Amino acid sequence: MILIQNGAIITLDDNGQIFEPGYLTIEGDRITAVEKGFPDQKVLESATETIDASHKIVMPGLVNAHTHLFQTFLRGLGDGKPLQQWLEAYIWPFSSKMGVYEAQLAALIGLVENIHSGSTAVIDNQYVHNTPEMDDVFCQAAVQTGVRYLMARGWADRNYHPAFIETGEKIIERVGSLIERWNRHESGRIRVEFGPLSQPRCSIDTFEKMIRFARQWNVGIHMHTSETTIQTNQCIDETGLRTIEWLESLNCLDENTRLVHCVWLSDYEIELISKRRAKVIHCPVSNMILASGTARVPDMLKQGVSVALATDGPGSNNNQDMIETLKTTLLLHKITAMDAMALTPETVLWMACRNGAEAFGLPGQIGSLEKGKKADVILVDSFSSFAYPIHRVATTLTYNLHGSDVDTVMVGGQFLMKNKKITMLDEAYLLEECEQARKSLLKRAGLVSS
Ligand SMILES: [Zn+2]
The missing domain is CATH 3.20.20.140 (Metal-dependent hydrolases)
Known part of the structure; x- marks a missing residue:
């Protein structure tokens, strides 16, 4: 079980609940709990991986x-x-x-x-x-x-x-x-x-x-x-x-x-x-x-x-x-x-x-952090001079933070990015390959002369 704790959780559930702080647990590809406050000892002990989301906003992808x-x-x-x-x-x-x-x-x-x-x-x-x-x-x-x-x-x-x-x-x-x-x-x-x-x-x-x-x-x-x-x-x-x-x-x-x-x-x-x-x-x-x-x-x-x-x-x-x-x-x-x-x-x-x-055609599956939904979760780092002090997390997220503040991304319980590092491929190598390919493609398309 993965436990994400200490973060400000924007659930986007039907009641628009925001937990500051809150925690959520994930088993397999699903969210198994989204709660206000801190996890009890039993939850802490059954976690195989614990993510500390202090100073982060936790929300649906x-x-x-x-x-x-x-x-x-x-x-x-x-x-x-x-x-x-x-x-x-x-x-x-x-x-x-x-x-x-x-x-x-x-x-x-x-x-x-x-x-x-x-x-x-x-x-x-x-x-x-x-x-x-x-x-x-x-x-x-x-x-x-x-x-x-x-x-x-x-x-x-x-x-x-x-x-x-x-x-x-x-x-x-x-x-x-x-x-x-x-x-x-x-x-x-x-x-x-x-x-x-x-x-x-x-x-x-x-x-x-x-x-x-x-x-x-x-x-x-x-x-x-x-x-x-x-x-x-x-x-x-x-x-x-x-x-x-x-x-x-x-x-x-x-x-x-x-x-x-x-x-x-x-x-x-x-x-x-x-x-x-x-x-x-x-x-x-x-x-x-x-x-x-x-x-x-x-x-x-x-x-x-x-x-x-x-x-x-x-x-x-x-x-x-x-x-x-x-x-x-x-x-x-x-x-x-x-x-x-x-x-x-x-x-x-x-x-x-x-x-x-x-x-996307999956209204019952994704789009909010609720028990039973797919674990498509992101953590956005709000500990920033662009954002502090924070009065309202929804306002901070939309007006103050940037895409580059996203810290961790998970789809169906699998980490695609952790601490801003893409987990599934070598990003630097990909960027180099793209630059080489861009040059040869522009040339073929006749959009540059050399
Ligand atoms: Zn279009």
Whole structure:
């Protein structure tokens, strides 16, 4: 049994309990107790490993509900460009030249970054399939690093860079075989579902076919939705409907539909999302970097919509730091509403963990520290001149601390990082390999002359 004691525990249970101090015990992959105060002698004696969490915040792992791990090799490229130009001039040429080796490194370093900043579950919208084995490489990186991983396997069958277009038949066949290979792997820690890129990139025929197979195979659909006015207007021009109305007309919306961005929504679209219990994934940093707009998050929350948080790909963020995303979410919606009470630290933590668990499809399993849930736990070091003195831990965590303050990370009872050291691989060696691979890939993509 592992015992974590002396820390300030943010449980994120239904009552929002915070124990200062508290302790928790873990057996196998589950949490067996979360209690206020100090453990008694019996608990102390039955612990095989005891972690002292003094001056640390203990909380559920964050869920990064939308990223593109392959873009780890693209951060900073094309800085300052709007979405379409950024895609055409940088993302497409670069990613179409990416091989299996670079994909593996991008996935590993991207997941290591997620671990360092406290994410224990990651949804990766993976849409680079230059070779048939590329998708498997990302799942293998999740096996190696120990992260809880959901691949929203991206697809497009029109209006996209030719290197990424597949036929409807190939899409169903390839996603189906991935689901077969991975969805029962590692006790369900790794899963694959559909990731249609966006309405303008997907033909209606393939989209309808995908909905049928998603229901048959009991997997979700994860899609960029209403990210920009351009995308939204393209949908209206083609179908006569706004994007969420179009999804409703196809009978696509249900609790397994995960809608990424949702920046440009009408009141009616918010109502539809709420009624169908579809999930929304908000990426504030990316929306700000690409100047896409501000999603109506407080309005959605008021309507009972489950809104999770995400970094989006490191190409448009340029990091995958979910603690930074907590603060950015707070600030963005306060200034947009001109209301200092638009969101609270507790609300954004709930969004990142509890709503994150729903977006990940595991609401009863992860997202809070409660007896019986999976032991996905992080310890964040708050003994810092950036934070002291501490009046309220939720405020300190969201406003004062940084991803780099995350000290220890555990997924399903297994340590992925201890005292800031990644346990599953040699991080320094990985960084060196990435730098070498970056240079040769840029050259191949024609983005640098030498
Ligand atoms: Zn994205």
